[in-house]
Amino acid sequence: ETGVTQSPTHLIKTRGQQVTLRCSSQSGHNTVSWYQQALGQGPQFIFQYYREEENGRGNFPPRFSGLQFPNYSSELNVNALELDDSALYLCASSRSTGNEKLFFGSGTQLSVL
């Protein structure tokens, strides 16, 4: 176990709805990254949070947004859900933003109907 916890584990939403996913980082880690993993593919970087600010973003539209809290936990928010948003959403924490190991949680499986 990595110490990174995500909630909920599974979620079903309908197209157009909004969703919030949550992540608690491993103790001692101040950086949280979010990844989207579609079925049968590798994870794709969404964005990273460090010191409560976004520190880099992948090729995802603005309806994907996030927050980081003073205790380093984080939220991923997705507005106006689309069918293609159905995926496993992974949170990873690390000790810094440099070349450090990322430790992943087990993810939230989001299904958009």
Added chain:
Amino acid sequence: GESVGLHLPTLSVQEGDNSIINCAYSNSASDYFIWYKQESGKGPQFIIDIRSNMDKRQGQRVTVLLNKTVKHLSLQIAATQPGDSAVYFCAETPREYGNKLVFGAGTILRVKS
């Protein structure tokens, strides 16, 4: 090899044999590489990493080889066990990306008893 969507390459090995999983990375500026193992229903689990100033690194039963000339990474697993069955991903971090990982497509490893 490369794959798209659901058609991940699959490596089938007999229990006790050695496994070699290959990965071609894309960015010559990448300076940090990681292998992850992902079991069904779980997030990626760190296996081993290597920096670009090395060409080989060994862990417990695993070895990573890096060939920067041809941008090739391999993971060798000695005495493969049924518990090694999973999807294996290589990931690179282009220098300008900090620790934002770019994942490969993945390889399914099946261990036959």
